Amino acid sequence: MEKIIFYEIKETLEGKGLFAVCDVPAGQKITQYSGSIVAYEEIPAHWINHCMWMETDRWMIIESDGRYINHSCSPNCEVVEGNYAVTTRDVKKGEQFTIIYNRLRPQDYYDYEKNPEAYQWDPRWTFECHCGSPECQGVINKYKVIGNVGPVNFVPETDTTYDSLNKTCIVQNSVTGRSVIAKCDIQKDEMFLKCPVLVFPEDQWPLIEQTALFHYCFAWGEDGKLTGLIIGTGSFFNHSYTPNAIYKKNYPGHYMEFFAYTDIKKNQEIFINYNCDPDDLSPVWF
Ligand SMILES: [Zn+2]
The missing domain is CATH 2.170.270.10 (SET domain)
Structure with a gap:
C-alpha cells in the first residue's frame, strides 16, 4: 500500500515547518517522531531544541521530519502513544501543523506535583512565541499543564x-x-x-x-x-x-x-x- 504523505517541509520566518498538502481530518497520524534515545546530559548542544522528553531521564534526539513541527499555543496536533504527531482538529490544505512544546501531559501531572524539580525547564528552550492565537503564552519559558487532569490523575495531597x-x-x-x-x-x-x-x-x-x-x-x-x-x-x-x-x-x-x-x-x-x-x-x- 502506498504511504500517503500529508505534509511538505517549507521554510518559515522561524526555520522549517511542516505544512498540510491536502485537507486533513482530525485524528490523522501525520508523522512519527524517531531518533536516538539518550540521557539529558548526552544531548549535543546543537540538538537541544530538537529533543523530546520520553520518560525519566530518556530523551529522544528527533532525527525524523517531526523535528520541523513548530510550536503553537493553540496547536492542531498532539503527540500520542507510539510518538506519532496526530491532528486534533481538521486541518486545511496549506495550514502549518503545530504542537505545543511546553505541554505537561495530564498523565505527568501527578508526578509533577510531587516532584517539580524533575521538570526543570532548560533556559535554552525559552523562546518568544508569535503564534498569534488568542491563547498565546508570549514567552515560552516553563511547562504548562494542558488538558483535563481528570480523576485518574487526581492528587489527594493538593486537595484543600x-x-x-x-x-x-x-x-x-x-x-x-x-x-x-x-x-x-x-x-x-x-x-x-x-x-x-x-x-x-x-x-x-x-x-x-x-x-x-x-x-x-x-x-x-x-x-x-x-x-x-x-x-x-x-x-x-x-x-x-x-x-x-x-x-x-x-x-x-x-x-x-x-x-x-x-x-x-x-x-x-x-x-x-x-x-x-x-x-x-x-x-x-x-
Ligand atoms: Zn503562542
Missing part, C-alpha cells in the same frame, strides 16, 4: 477540602429539613469533613441579620467580630446537646473542620452542638 473523602451526604425530609448522614463508619476523633468558610467583614452583620443567611452564619475570628458562613455540607448539621461530632474553627485557613466525637455508624445522622463545646447546654439561637 475533605469533601472528597465522601464520608457524608445530605438527606432531606419534611420533618427536620436537611440532615447530614454518615455514608460509612467514622471512628471517634477522625476528621471526616473540612469545609471552606466564607468570611464577612464586621460591618456586614447588620445586613446579614435581615436575610435567610442569619440561620447559617456564626461569629468568626479570634475576637468574634467577623461573620462566617460554611460553604458546603458543613452548613447542614442539625443541633444536639448530645452530639456525635464536634467542629473546630481554623481561622488562618478559613476552614471549619469536623471531627467524630464518638464512633459514628454508617447511615447515622451526624449532629453538632451549635455552642461549639459539645457539653455546653446553653440555649441555641433558634
Whole structure:
C-alpha cells in the first residue's frame, strides 16, 4: 500500500515547518517522531531544541521530519502513544501543523506535583512565541499543564477540602429539613469533613441579620467580630446537646473542620452542638 504523505517541509520566518498538502481530518497520524534515545546530559548542544522528553531521564534526539513541527499555543496536533504527531482538529490544505512544546501531559501531572524539580525547564528552550492565537503564552519559558487532569490523575495531597473523602451526604425530609448522614463508619476523633468558610467583614452583620443567611452564619475570628458562613455540607448539621461530632474553627485557613466525637455508624445522622463545646447546654439561637 502506498504511504500517503500529508505534509511538505517549507521554510518559515522561524526555520522549517511542516505544512498540510491536502485537507486533513482530525485524528490523522501525520508523522512519527524517531531518533536516538539518550540521557539529558548526552544531548549535543546543537540538538537541544530538537529533543523530546520520553520518560525519566530518556530523551529522544528527533532525527525524523517531526523535528520541523513548530510550536503553537493553540496547536492542531498532539503527540500520542507510539510518538506519532496526530491532528486534533481538521486541518486545511496549506495550514502549518503545530504542537505545543511546553505541554505537561495530564498523565505527568501527578508526578509533577510531587516532584517539580524533575521538570526543570532548560533556559535554552525559552523562546518568544508569535503564534498569534488568542491563547498565546508570549514567552515560552516553563511547562504548562494542558488538558483535563481528570480523576485518574487526581492528587489527594493538593486537595484543600475533605469533601472528597465522601464520608457524608445530605438527606432531606419534611420533618427536620436537611440532615447530614454518615455514608460509612467514622471512628471517634477522625476528621471526616473540612469545609471552606466564607468570611464577612464586621460591618456586614447588620445586613446579614435581615436575610435567610442569619440561620447559617456564626461569629468568626479570634475576637468574634467577623461573620462566617460554611460553604458546603458543613452548613447542614442539625443541633444536639448530645452530639456525635464536634467542629473546630481554623481561622488562618478559613476552614471549619469536623471531627467524630464518638464512633459514628454508617447511615447515622451526624449532629453538632451549635455552642461549639459539645457539653455546653446553653440555649441555641433558634
Ligand atoms: Zn503562542
